[in-house]
Amino acid sequence: MADIYVRSTDGSDADNGSTWALAKATLAGAAAIDAAGDTIYLSQSHAESGGGVSAAFAGTMANPVKIIAGNDAAEPPTAVSSASLISSSSITLNGSYYLYGLTLQAATSILPANQSASNSVTLDHCSLITTGTTGGGFFSIGSANNCTQKAVLLDCTYKFGGASNIGCATAGVVEIKGGSFVSGTSTPSAGVFGGSASDRSGARLTIDGLDMTNLASTVNIFRTFISPGLFQIRNSKLPASWSGSLCNATPLATGQRFEMHNCDSGDTNYRLWVQEYAGSIKSETTLVRTGGASDGTTGYSFKMATSGNANAAVAPLVSPEIAIWNDAVGSSKTLTVEILHDSATNLTDGEIWLEVQYLGTSGFPLGSFISDAKADILATAADQSASSETWTTTGMSNPNTQKLSVTFTPQEKGYIQAKVYLAKASKTVYVDPKLTVA
Amino acid sequence: MTTIVSSTHIAGHPQQDGRRYIKERHLLDDGRSVDFEYLADNLVNPDAVMAERAARLSAELQAQEASSAESANGVLPLTHRQFRKRLSVAEQLIFDNFDVPEFAATHPKISALSIIERANVRTGLATYRDAQDIRLDDPDTQMLVGMLAAYGLLDSSERAGEILNG
Numbered sequence: 186m187a188d189i190y191v192r193s194t195d196g197s198d199a200d201n202g203s204t205w206a207l208a209k210a211t212l213a214g215a216a217a218i219d220a221a222g223d224t225i226y227l228s229q230s231h232a233e234s235g236g237g238v239s240a241a242f243a244g245t246m247a248n249p250v251k252i253i254a255g256n257d258a259a260e261p262p263t264a265v266s267s268a269s270l271i272s273s274s275s276i277t278l279n280g281s282y283y284l285y286g287l288t289l290q291a292a293t294s295i296l297p298a299n300q301s302a303s304n305s306v307t308l309d310h311c312s313l314i315t316t317g318t319t320g321g322g323f324f325s326i327g328s329a330n331n332c333t334q335k336a337v338l339l340d341c342t343y344k345f346g347g348a349s350n351i352g353c354a355t356a357g358v359v360e361i362k363g364g365s366f367v368s369g370t371s372t373p374s375a376g377v378f379g380g381s382a383s384d385r386s387g388a389r390l391t392i393d394g395l396d397m398t399n400l401a402s403t404v405n406i407f408r409t410f411i412s413p414g415l416f417q418i419r420n421s422k423l424p425a426s427w428s429g430s431l432c433n434a435t436p437l438a439t440g441q442r443f444e445m446h447n448c449d450s451g452d453t454n455y456r457l458w459v460q461e462y463a464g465s466i467k468s469e470t471t472l473v474r475t476g477g478a479s480d481g482t483t484g485y486s487f488k489m490a491t492s493g494n495a496n497a498a499v500a501p502l503v504s505p506e507i508a509i510w511n512d513a514v515g516s517s518k519t520l521t522v523e524i525l526h527d528s529a530t531n532l533t534d535g536e537i538w539l540e541v542q543y544l545g546t547s548g549f550p551l552g553s554f555i556s557d558a559k560a561d562i563l564a565t566a567a568d569q570s571a572s573s574e575t576w577t578t579t580g581m582s583n584p585n586t587q588k589l590s591v592t593f594t595p596q597e598k599g600y601i602q603a604k605v606y607l608a609k610a611s612k613t614v615y616v617d618p619k620l621t622v623a
Numbered sequence: 624m625t626t627i628v629s630s631t632h633i634a635g636h637p638q639q640d641g642r643r644y645i646k647e648r649h650l651l652d653d654g655r656s657v658d659f660e661y662l663a664d665n666l667v668n669p670d671a672v673m674a675e676r677a678a679r680l681s682a683e684l685q686a687q688e689a690s691s692a693e694s695a696n697g698v699l700p701l702t703h704r705q706f707r708k709r710l711s712v713a714e715q716l717i718f719d720n721f722d723v724p725e726f727a728a729t730h731p732k733i734s735a736l737s738i739i740e741r742a743n744v745r746t747g748l749a750t751y752r753d754a755q756d757i758r759l760d761d762p763d764t765q766m767l768v769g770m771l772a773a774y775g776l777l778d779s780s781e782r783a784g785e786i787l788n789g
Binding site for chain 2: 374375402403425426427428429430434451453456465467469470471472483484579580
């Protein structure tokens with residue numbers, strides 16, 4: 186496996202790149218001669234500019250190419266750098282590679298994982314910057330051409346050139362861990378992150394620990410492109426007095442789900458927002474059950490609000506999974522979830538129900554399933570049971586407490602997982618996520 | 624051009640930390656509403672947030688329609704209602720009730736179709752229902768209308784041209 190050196194200040198793509206003295210001038214020049222497993226070193230003084238940059242690295246998922254911005258005082262470098270720069274009209278990279286410490290700056294598009302085959306990339310401590318102010322400015326991570334690929338962005342920084350920038354489109358599996366939007370960034374007006382804008386190729390985007398303080402207070406975190414997928418953001422800092430939306434529009438189809446867990450601009454640790462085709466779920470801290478779910482200080486419930494799209498057949502609104510550890514084996518257990526809504530008319534088991542997975546086979550961790558939904562599609566719906574639990578019912582005209590419950594016999598120790606399904610259209614129900622098992 | 628006819632907001636009860644969910648509704652002139660809900664602290668001016676969001680929404684609606692018109696050489700698309708009005712009453716009856724089993728079983732034009740032909744029509748209707756708007760020069764629209772004519776579901780074979788070009 187070879188080392189290839191790149192330094193724009195005195196390099197030449199006509200040289201072989203084997204030493205700093207014989208360094209290549211461009212990253213593309215290095216990519217033209219690399220082999221799987223090679224390491225490409227970029228000098229701290231590397232500042233490449235010009236027309237569109239396109240580089241296809243020879244690395245594979247089993248043997249990626251490593252591209253490292255390092256101090257050229259040593260050969261090979263012994264210290265990393267964050268001063269290397271590529272500034273171009275557009276930047277397109279593909280292949281399997283690990284990239285450390287490079288600033289990718291483009292007037293229009295930055296495509297660091299524009300794959301045509303199964304590949305995997307990691308960008309570590311890099312900067313992605315669009316300088317253009319129009320809709321041509323965007324990051325696109327992953328490719329609609331090939332979604333059997335993964336991209337991980339670790340502690341990277343991001344900056345958009347204008348509010349008309351499209352934002353960051355994703356395809357395949359994309360993980361953003363840590364990092365921030367830098368001071369001076371513009372905020373894409375429609376939304377920052379999304380799936381593929383051009384096709385239904387699918388994405389699973391997970392964002393953890395991202396500092397979005399420097400985005401506008403009106404930022405929409407996700408935008409609903411046509412691509413299906415699961416889009417999650419967790420433990421991230423929002424701009425002060427955030428008045429934006431989790432996503433810029435109602436998800437276009439049942440295959441899109443957007444989730445925000447524990448993100449806020451203030452000191453809270455329970456904030457939840459889920460948005461899908463059938464409606465939304467948000468954390469609620471006033472309409473809560475006495476003795477119900479709490480973070481130790483603040484009681485909370487799930488406010489499940491369906492849109493007109495919700496239906497039992499293909500599009501119920503589904504709560505986040507709620508899990509509880511169970512030690513008891515061989516004896517019957519009843520699991521209960523308490524609910525509250527504002528209507529004199531009870532909710533039926535065709536409109537709201539509980540689905541539970543438990544370990545029901547002795548000797549094997551084989552999941553068993555039970556639900557308190559009505560028996561089948563043709564069965565007559567029956568009211569869910571009334572509850573005597575106490576809730577704070579501020580502002581309600583007809584507070585109605587009911588409960589969802591199932592009885593089963595675990596045969597193995599393990600987690601019991603529960604979800605609440607709300608299928609009645611245009612209905613708001615408060616769900617206490619504290620499971621009761623008796 | 625779709626415009627916003629009214630923008631309103633309403634504040635919910637206070638949460639434990641004093642913030643309130645603000646429900647914001649922008650009513651469009653085609654009857655649709657675009658709704659938002661966010662958690663606001665006392666530093667947020669809901670009127671200002673609503674006005675700014677209305678401005679962005681208007682700009683987005685204008686941009687969408689401008690690109691639609693440009694891609695269709697300046698011709699704006701039809702709504703579903705406008706397209707259905709191009710059908711005769713008898714044609715609308717078939718168009719709207721094709722999937723209803725009792726109607727399909729007893730209507731002579733539908734019952735005469737083979738299983739494959741019925742499946743083709745259902746696929747065409749599903750594509751029509753999925754579309755946000757209807758363009759007469761769209762291949763999907765032309766295929767659907769052509770298929771309805773070929774299967775004898777329109778009043779006459781000349782009706783396809785009248786629907787698409789009239």
